[in-house]
Amino acid sequence: MVRARSVGDPAALPVSRVARLVGAVEYGVAMPTPTTATSASAPDAAPTATPPSALSPSRASDFKTCPLLYRLRAIDRIPEPTTPAQVKGTLVHSVLERLYDLEAYDRTTTAAVALLEPEWSRLKTDEHGLTDLFDDPAAETAWLSEARRLVEAYFDVEDPTRLAPADRERLVEVTVADDVPLRGFIDRVDVAPTGQVRVVDYKTGKAPGPAFQAQALFQLKFYALVLWRLNGVVPAMLRLLYLKDRQVIDYAPTEDELRGVERTVVALWRAITTAAAAGDFPPRKNPLCNWCAHQTRCPEFGGTPPPYPLPTAVPGA
Numbered sequence: 001m002v003r004a005r006s007v008g009d010p011a012a013l014p015v016s017r018v019a020r021l022v023g024a025v026e027y028g029v030a031m032p033t034p035t036t037a038t039s040a041s042a043p044d045a046a047p048t049a050t051p052p053s054a055l056s057p058s059r060a061s062d063f064k065t066c067p068l069l070y071r072l073r074a075i076d077r078i079p080e081p082t083t084p085a086q087v088k089g090t091l092v093h094s095v096l097e098r099l100y101d102l103e104a105y106d107r108t109t110t111a112a113v114a115l116l117e118p119e120w121s122r123l124k125t126d127e128h129g130l131t132d133l134f135d136d137p138a139a140e141t142a143w144l145s146e147a148r149r150l151v152e153a154y155f156d157v158e159d160p161t162r163l164a165p166a167d168r169e170r171l172v173e174v175t176v177a178d179d180v181p182l183r184g185f186i187d188r189v190d191v192a193p194t195g196q197v198r199v200v201d202y203k204t205g206k207a208p209g210p211a212f213q214a215q216a217l218f219q220l221k222f223y224a225l226v227l228w229r230l231n232g233v234v235p236a237m238l239r240l241l242y243l244k245d246r247q248v249i250d251y252a253p254t255e256d257e258l259r260g261v262e263r264t265v266v267a268l269w270r271a272i273t274t275a276a277a278a279g280d281f282p283p284r285k286n287p288l289c290n291w292c293a294h295q296t297r298c299p300e301f302g303g304t305p306p307p308y309p310l311p312t313a314v315p316g317a
């Protein structure tokens with residue numbers, strides 16, 4: 001399954017600014033992997049309707065934005081069109097992940113760019129429907145050039161020859177508050193010789209303006225919460241890398257802050273399970289409706305949602 005990246009994401013709104021909120025820590029030496037739980041199963045992989053099984057940052061964001069959107073994506077699992085912008089994000093992430101398979105001194109811009117076409121061929125082989133993404137070879141060439149510029153931009157914000165990630169594209173899962181399952185993929189985890197942990201997320205869009213920065217950081221605070229609850233150590237730094245405008249946002253979370261995130265996600269999960277039991281997921285019009293693939297199923301746009309696919313609890317039973 002292609003993991004959607006930054007399309008319709010407020011984090012893609014433009015801003016020219018670097019926010020460095022904490023001091024530098026050297027993350028250049030490989031350390032043992034933190035004790036994190038992993039699983040071979042991918043979230044949201046099943047094509048058929050299913051009750052909510054875990055909360056991820058993107059599904060939490062969906063529910064907060066529009067409960068009906070959450071339902072159509074997480075319960076009905078109605079497929080959405082794959083766009084070139086989404087796949088470009090997947091490709092760039094894939095190249096940056098593979099880059100760290102190389103020896104440190106081989107991680108050059110040239111080597112990274114050379115990974116683009118093989119990774120694109122691999123994605124087309126592995127992921128259903130990608131061979132039909134472009135009708136026009138010239139459009140595919142232009143798209144690959146955009147992906148190349150993003151990969152090149154990465155070298156302006158980090159020096160991969162000086163980094164030794166402890167993990168890449170890691171699936172992490174934990175249960176908090178006894179029965180609230182959390183799950184997500186972390187692009188990269190760095191561990192300094194001091195043991196300090198940094199959680200890194202690559203974005204192929206532009207850095208957000210101040211109004212959307214909290215929303216952009218929510219995803220990383222969610223991951224920080226999961227790692228903290230798994231390992232007992234609060235990550236020292238959360239890093240967002242925005243490749244389109246070569247911006248870096250570093251943020252140092254506190255334990256109190258992660259407790260607040262935990263309260264938020266527990267409340268969200270309780271609201272989702274209550275809504276799922278009742279089959280009650282109302283639409284909520286919002287600025288992202290313009291990018292929503294489900295307008296034809298949405299009452300706000302004159303559509304009708306499909307029948308709710310799960311059994312509902314009988315009030316008073």
Ligand code: SF4
Nearest residue numbers: 066283284289292298
């Ligand atoms: S179009 Fe409808 S379902 Fe989609 S986000 Fe907007 S309100 Fe929600």
